[in-house]
Amino acid sequence: MNTPGTYVIGMDFGTLSARALLVETASGHIVGHTVSDYQHGVMDTELPDGSVLGPDWALQDPGDYLQALQLTIRRLMEETGVDPDLVVGIALACTASTVLPTTSDGTPLCFLEEFRSHPHAYAKLWKHHAAEPQAERLNHMAVDRDEAFVRRYGGKTSCEWLFPKLMQLYEEAPHLYARTKGFWEAGDWITMMLSGNARRSSCAAGYKGLWHPEAGYPSPAFFASLYPAWEHVVEQKLGGDIQKIGGQAGTLTPQMAQRTGLNPGIAVGVATIDAHAAMPAMGITEPGHLLMIMGTSTCHLLLHHQQVLLPGIAGVVKDGMIPGYWGYEAGQAAVGDLFQWLVDHFTPLSYWNQAHSRGISMYDLLGEKAACLQVGESGLLALDWWNGNRSVLMDAQLSGLILGLNLQTRAEDIYRSLIEATAFGTQMIIDNFAEHHMPIHTVSACGGIAEKSDVLLQIYADVTGRTLHATSSVHTVAFGAAVWAAVAAGSGRGGYDTVHEAVRYMVKPDTTAVRPSMEHHRLYQELYGEYLRLHDYLGRGSNQVMKTLKRLAQSHKKGERAR
Amino acid sequence: MNTPGTYVIGMDFGTLSARALLVETASGHIVGHTVSDYQHGVMDTELPDGSVLGPDWALQDPGDYLQALQLTIRRLMEETGVDPDLVVGIALACTASTVLPTTSDGTPLCFLEEFRSHPHAYAKLWKHHAAEPQAERLNHMAVDRDEAFVRRYGGKTSCEWLFPKLMQLYEEAPHLYARTKGFWEAGDWITMMLSGNARRSSCAAGYKGLWHPEAGYPSPAFFASLYPAWEHVVEQKLGGDIQKIGGQAGTLTPQMAQRTGLNPGIAVGVATIDAHAAMPAMGITEPGHLLMIMGTSTCHLLLHHQQVLLPGIAGVVKDGMIPGYWGYEAGQAAVGDLFQWLVDHFTPLSYWNQAHSRGISMYDLLGEKAACLQVGESGLLALDWWNGNRSVLMDAQLSGLILGLNLQTRAEDIYRSLIEATAFGTQMIIDNFAEHHMPIHTVSACGGIAEKSDVLLQIYADVTGRTLHATSSVHTVAFGAAVWAAVAAGSGRGGYDTVHEAVRYMVKPDTTAVRPSMEHHRLYQELYGEYLRLHDYLGRGSNQVMKTLKRLAQSHKKGERAR
Secondary structure, three states: OOOOOOEEEEEEEOOOEEEEEEEEOOOOOEEEEEEEEOOOOOEOOEOOOOOEOOOOOOEEOHHHHHHHHHHHHHHHHHHHOOOHHHEEEEEEEEOOOOEEEEOOOOOEHHHOHHHOOOHHHOEEOOOOOOOHHHHHHHHHHHHHOOOHHHHHHOOOOOOOOHHHHHHHHHHHOHHHHHHOOEEEEHHHHHHHHHHOOOEEEHHHHHHHOOOEOOOEOOOHHHHHHHOHHHOOHHHHHOOOEEEOOOOEEEEOOHHHHHHHOOOOOOEEEOOEEHHHHHHHHOOOOOOOEEEEEEOOOEEEEEEEOOOOOOOOOOEEEEOOOOOOOEEEEEEEOOOHHHHHHHHHHOOOHHHHHHHHHHOOOHHHHHHHHHHOOOOOOOOOEEEOOEOEEOOOOOEOOOOEEEEEEOOOOOHHHHHHHHHHHHHHHHHHHHHHHHHOOOOOOEEEEEOHHHHHOHHHHHHHHHHHOOOEEEEOOOOHHHHHHHHHHHHHHOHHHOOOOOHHHHHHHHOOOOEEEEOOOHHHHHHHHHHHHHHHHHHHHHHOOOOOHHHHHHHHHHOOOHHHOOO | OOOOOOEEEEEEEOOOEEEEEEEEOOOOOEEEEEEEEOOOOOEOOEOOOOOEOOOOOOEEOHHHHHHHHHHHHHHHHHHHOOOHHHEEEEEEEEOOOOEEEEOOOOOEHHHOHHHOOOHHHOEEOOOOOOOHHHHHHHHHHHHHOOOHHHHHHOOOOOOOOHHHHHHHHHHHOHHHHHHOOEEEEHHHHHHHHHHOOOEEEHHHHHHHOOOEOOOEOOOHHHHHHHOHHHOOHHHHHOOOEEEOOOOEEEEOOHHHHHHHOOOOOOEEEOOEEHHHHHHHHOOOOOOOEEEEEEOOOEEEEEEEOOOOOOOOOOEEEEOOOOOOOEEEEEEEOOOHHHHHHHHHHOOOHHHHHHHHHHOOOHHHHHHHHHHOOOOOOOOOEEEOOEOEEOOOOOEOOOOEEEEEEOOOOOHHHHHHHHHHHHHHHHHHHHHHHHHOOOOOOEEEEEOHHHHHOHHHHHHHHHHHOOOEEEEOOOOHHHHHHHHHHHHHHOHHHOOOOOHHHHHHHHOOOOEEEEOOOHHHHHHHHHHHHHHHHHHHHHHOOOOOHHHHHHHHHHOOOHHHOOO
């Protein structure tokens, strides 16, 4: 097969695998797609040599990224038969904040023989949560000093982000910290491997690195307040220019061209955070359109003309999603995680037998049973704070609640109430935007959960009273990266000069419209009122029981408990 | 074997089987015990001929009682080899309110060929809940008319009791109601079969029949307010004298002597409610000693010198437990039921595999895991209202709550939090008595749950800060009946003239003392404070969410929902 016109490659570096798409630049048609699992997956108990990791650690081997990159692109080109001369650009999206320490030439410390057995030499995955004490220290100091930057992140930054992970490296492995000449987001590092240029994406820097296009990073004085030796940490560890997304990080190096089978010199786009790449892929380039990326957690993205400081925002970054706009990120800390908790630990033997004998998954079985329930029939109301609350309240010390239990309560009742609770949480996020004069006209959904659960989408539509535009495509993130690759190539090479133009030609939303039942919506309004009352009572300080319980539990060092 | 002295027989007519004990009157030594399952067990979906029962029905065939009576006593005498001439009395305890309609000679209507297929002709078991609408009507009318009797029952009577079941018979099967010349507690009916005399126990009449030794039954005017035709319902349907417990209902008839192999003319004691028979069996004949009978629900019994009207009391009856005292009954609506709910519907496959491979029950596995947790380590707090609240709040519209959930929460965490919640509920009951000048000096426990769960007993001891005197005997109720048989026989026949005397000689408490850890108790004091705050917030009207949810759920006729 030999297709006319030009092509771009979009890549999605996920938690367990990398995906590559070959896309026709003119039409957005996906010509081929390949996936490759990482050889070492997520290392959360030990390194390949048996070195043991502490609780809450989660590492990756950056060598896996390069291997997956090579395998997916080579297979993509072979399977499609497209002439490499027609491929004009490549860009990638990646999990974030996944960060790794390198030497001055960008070699990961874990590639050095002397550090192969050292956990701190590897990439700390987004869900590495062992830097929580450092994050607390950073937040405490930022609030104490009344630092302006912390207000852009809803008053609190996360242990998943870049600086707590760098702090952990500094505190726990000072000799590795001393050898670290660059501390990179994995997406930026892979991009650097492709282009040979040290560039950082404004998207990851803004959402995960506390960076602001005008204010820059937090001040040397702030870093010095953390550790005296950190006054110049930015210059010492975070070198490389920060580039707007949509920009060109450089061109493909001859060495990388040889590894992938592509031509040297093609455009390499600036990396984006995986969730944020879904924005152009879903055709969103203007304010008023909320995008939910629904996975283990849900991330809510929205564009706006100006900067507004409102509660419950995980980040607001100029040019962070679409150039020219402020990109707002809100979120819910436990969504897919919550359902998996139920499926893994609270579904009975008889249901497993039913699912097995019918050859369906437990999710399908619970979804089917939950779909048979009427609004309110479960008698349950839940607060979806299993992982704390990241929406509006921004309080990690909150916990989950189920109310209304009786002896007839079954797993599907709880499943439905958990879905409803997360939908109420989304409604709160929508209301919060609206109260701050950021009205929402459409709601779109993508991600693993949106792909798979019809009952969930219907409940979200019924709760919010809005039509949901949901995609079941698994390519969304990689497709977004392909759009950015086309923009990086520019019209001169057969791409586009703006993301608006690229989206206009390349994106043909492949979404299903899930319409609300207004009768259900009215019933849900009453339940939402009850949710709000409990939300405020337990979340805003009238009753501190959740914090008391967490304090008692933490005094037992739950993390070290044998299961 | 031929033992000197005299013997008595105590029987326990339970939900699924009857148990008989042969006890040496002088020493209380149990010489033998036998059990016989009821042929028809509990009929809750259909009659033997296939006649379908509605939701919440639960029936028994009184023929099963007679068959079990005959089998257990014959086997008891055979196995022990004791000479029937030495057996001086028999008495029984029975579930209540389990009630059946009979002809004027005491023949159950279900024994008549014409009514064999009619559900209303059978005995309605204590847990038959289909008379809920009738109970609501009765309560509503009693409160409206400000009837004094309802205050003795904590302001509300239960659908499990005699009158709602008789109302259901009247409303749904008027032709059977017309043929009913006696409506009997099963315990009184079996006693009548033994003695040939129509006698009712003050225990069942007081706790389940709204009867009071001075006030009698509710007034004709009250019954007429329910149905005009009911003005004389007591005379028409509830004939027979009411006798104090400890009394003699009569002597064994020649016909029954022949069936059982006992001698005619031996003393037949007045029946008691099964739970209440545990009182003398545990050696309790004075105020200040709380007895918990822990099964699917828990029943808390206490004696006092006078009548006090306090909230949360299911019944206060003069001479209802021990002659000369007012007997107080409080309770928790879901205890064993709650644990079974968790085990049946919310334990994962991997735990069943563990339990199976180790050859232990799921209760044992969960108990083992829960015992490894420290106080507060689960991070959870529950309100134990799965079946509504019968303690202090007396509100069936309340429901259960679990708070503090996170992604690390496992079944044993919930199991422990449910045990703790029921222990907090018991602490509330103790506090409630104390506030009304009924101090509690010792706490004893018996029943299926107390027999089996060490971790539960320890948590109860730690929560209450009291030593628990628990028995693991399965004979407690039947032994209590034997004590009453000895009192019925009287000293003239080798028995005793008072229950105090009988208890002094016959009862050698076979209890284990479970002592509290005061360190745990201090931690639980903090958790109990949190329990109280939630209890009052959700139970006393600040937030009506549980009622709103129940109303919504009931509008879907949950009872008819296919599972």
